Every structure is written in C-alpha cells, then in structure tokens.
Amino acid sequence: MTVRAILEAKGRQIVAIEPDTLLASAAKVLADRRIGAVLVLSRGRLQGILSERDVVRSIGEFGAAVLTLPVSAVMTRNVVSCRQTDTVGSIMELMTNRKFRHLPVVENGEIIGVISIGDIVKSRLREFENEQQALQDYIKTA
Template sequence: MTTVAQVLQDKPQHAIHTIAPDETVLKAISLMADKGIGALVVTHEDKVVGILSERDYTRKIALMERTSFNTTVNEIMTAKVLTITRTATVEDCLELMTDKHLRHLPVVENERLIGLISIGDLVKAAMEDQKKLIDQLQQYISG
C-alpha cells in the first residue's frame, strides 16, 4: 500500500500555504482564492495550531453574519487538527478522512508541518494502487 511519503513525492512541488492565527479572515480567503486552494494550515512558530477551510468560512462567517474584515483566523479556524505522518498509508488516511468528514490532512514530522494532502491526492493514489493490482492479477492469470 502506498504511504503518505510516496503521495507527497508524487505531488507537484507547490508551497504549503499557511497563515498566522492573528491574520484577518479576509486575508485568508484572498490567499485561498489567489492560490486556488480550499484550505490553509494555521501555524504559529512553525507549529500547526489549526486549519481554515472554505467550510469554516461558510459556516462561521457567512451564516453567522460576521465580517471578513475584522474577524481573525483564530476565531473561526478548526483548532483540533488531525494530523498524520509520512508513514501513514493511503488506506488509513482515506478511512480517517471519511470517518471525520475531512478534505485535508496536514502531514507533520517532529511537530513541524512538512506537507498537506487532500482527499483528491489520496483517491488518485488509491486508484493507481488498484490499477497496479489489476495489472499484476492479469499477468498472473495469463501466466
């Protein structure tokens, strides 16, 4: 089974986009829109302290009639962040993300953020694993 390390290696090298907890929500959603991403990892002194997603924005700003101009990231971020290490398997991550209704998982090593994987990254890796298995079974059968 493919590991998170392999998924990160296969991803195009993009910067991990982070934001500080004291920044405005406007700055956060502007960054997400500019980079075409759906979540930002919230960090303080290089440690993960939260995650801010489009879902957080929709539920905690738009629906609660707050303003993006004077609300800070730490007021609406998800503070209880589930993280994984590079040794986790794709299967384990998919199970965790499905059970907890997550779309993004920060990858942490020695308490430092080293990557971010999305549900799309994991589905792609799982499909590649299945294709390899099918190819191996076909070769075995044709023998």
C-alpha cells in the same frame, strides 16, 4: 501505499497564514491558490487549520461581517495530523469518520506537508490503473 508515497508524488508544499490574517484575505489565498485549506501558523508552530468549510460556515452563521475578523476566530484549533508512515487505508478511514478533507503531515514535531482527500483519490486511481495494466500484461503472456 503510505502517506510518504503521496507526498513524493504531489510535493511537500505548505501554504500557511498567520492567526491574525483577516478572513477575507485568507479566503483570497484559498481562491488564488485553488486549495481547500491553509495551515495557521504562529512562529512556525501549528495553531489551527482554516478550510473552505470553515469560511462558509462562519459567513452562514455570522454574516459577511465575519470577513473582517482574524482567522483565529473561526479556524479549527484541534488539528488532527498524520505521519508519513500511515497507510492510505487508515487515512481514508480517519478522514471519512471525522469528516474532514485535509491533514497536515507531521514528523518529529515538524510539518512536512499536507494531504487532501483528492490526493488520496488520485493515488488510489493510479494504484488501480497499475494493477489493471499488470493483470492485462499477465493475461497477454499467459
């Protein structure tokens, strides 16, 4: 299975904020949308990614006053991305080894979606369920 299949199942919606968005506002976006990360874009170009972990880590390190800073002060700047043709196995390995849960999907320099570790788990579960059903159907006809 590929990243393309996951995007086709979940959709290609992208939630993004500007680098000068206050951290408190960004945290509200995360909570309101019930998501774990937002892309940080400036004039359509990827500048970083802000995750729940980034928010919690910055509050733990600097206190609540950090909520008045722009997300550019705490976001992850060196964003790792994937392509539609990447396999689920390679993405799982990448996310596990690098310890992150969200990956922008980029094709020809354009962001076309974001996948999360939860999206990957859901796709793998569907895959296992389909395999199980196929085996049960095979056994019934054997």
